[in-house]
Amino acid sequence: MRMGQTTSEAVGRLYDEATDLLLAAMGGNIHLGYWDGEDDDSPIGAATDRLTDLVGARLRPAPGQRILDVGCGTGRSAAQISAAFGVHIAGVTVSAYQVEVARHSAPGAAGSTEFVLADAAARLPYPDGSFDAAYALESLLHISDHEAALSQITRVLRPSGRVVLADACLRRRPDEAALAVIAQMSAAFQFADIPTRSEYHERLAAAGMTVIEYADIGEHVRRTYALAAQAVRVAADGLDPQSAAEMTATADLLARFGVLPDIGYALITASV
């Protein structure tokens, strides 16, 4: 479901400004954490790294392959997956600040990484068929034109290359009260679109991809919102009154969005 208008410039500005706070709130990644269940008391950093592991495993990478990270943040996922599988990962982001931070991060002995400022919905700066696999970890929801971004991904993948998407999904049409929270959250965090399961299927098919697996892991990742809200409240402490009030409002919004039963989380494996 379309949420609002975003532009890659506005998303870039958001991440130029908010990356450090988000990293602190989400334990070094800018994506949700995965917990096995209620009894799993993993800290947020371990849980967000675990979601990266789930994405990496679904890519089924072979050593030496080239993999694309669409919306790479500060490169932590790329470093983790490249080191785990001995692959080369190229990451693109619309935040110049993130490129700078990512280029200073170490990929680990077994793998290698490179990072570029580029808009995936415009043109990915790579030749046709130049990657074995690609993933987008919580970046598609910022992109208004999914068709453009997904067809760019298809273009740069080799035949039968795998794609893993991890992002919010909408389980059903929300009521008015929930829609108001989703609209506020979308405005605050530059969400352009939260697709339903059938929208994901239609869009992937339109871009020439076939879905291999669609899992809604929403209940495994939900805890992240409350923990991130808590971290943002802590960060607000000691700021000037106006900034503190803004941060507290953001924390409240995260907490309210996080409990909406209409919001799930799609972990999708597809192939071209």
Ligand code: SAH
């Ligand atoms: N995947 C990273 C970062 C997620 S935050 C992680 O899991 O930690 C969202 C990321 O998507 C940011 O890096 C942002 O710059 C990127 N992004 C959003 N729109 C984009 C676009 N049009 N092209 C490329 N990257 C984009």
